Amino acid sequence: MFRSTILAVGLLALGCSFAPAFAATPATASATTQAKAVHVIVLDKMVFGPMPTGVRAGDIIEWVNHDIFEHSATARDGSFDIDLKPGATVRTTAKAGSFAFFCKFHPGMTGTLVAK
């Protein structure tokens, strides 16, 4: 009985001391997630999929390469050059503007990302 009481008190103490720290972390992450929407661009079969709409500066762009080939998303103005190996997922942060891009290995693959 005495041992189990000590154990219970100990657990309560641990809970009290750690709970605020644990609670703070998800709250911060949640606030960050809400501020930055994630927009996915899928590459497959030698094509960039549909471009996301409603992208705002600061949002996350998630480039997902489902193709069997290595590709890149290379901005024509040089503002980004993302290497996308087969199966890779790469996240970047959107900047305001209209960015025409292409795959430097297969230049016929093109797209334009617009963020406000």
Next chain:
Amino acid sequence: MNKSLFALALTLGLGSLASVHAQQAAPAINDAQIAHIAYTAGAIDVTAAKQALSKSHNKAVIEFAKEMARDHAAVNDQALALAKKLGVTPADNATSQSLAKGGSAEQTKLAALSGAAYDKAYAENEVAFHKAVLAALDGTLIPATQNAELKSLLETGSKLFHEHQMHAEHLAASLK
């Protein structure tokens, strides 16, 4: 690869398809043979790329060869995986044999060259090779393919060959 030889191989091997299809008869070429032809074409270009990587000192040629080796190996790996999944063994045939023979002859020819002469010949051969295979893919192989997954892979292969042909044309033009 010799342009005329390659075109001849494709024409001789696949030319009978159109008339056969017109008569609504059984396909003159089946998926197992088509898979073998596509695989052979890819393997020829990987071999040519490896030769280029061992011979060339030109940065643009080396980058191009790396891309050819990487992309064609990826298609061929996928083709083998698909064949295994479907329980199909790629079947050797006259067109594959002609392709392999032509590829080997071109390798020997290119091996005798060096420096700028080699780079130029390799680039020009890559233009001709991709053009010939692309014509066969779009004109004969893809329309004759029965299995949807193989057809989809060949369609992706067609886009790839188109990109490679353009890249090879730019490379060849830059070496003149």
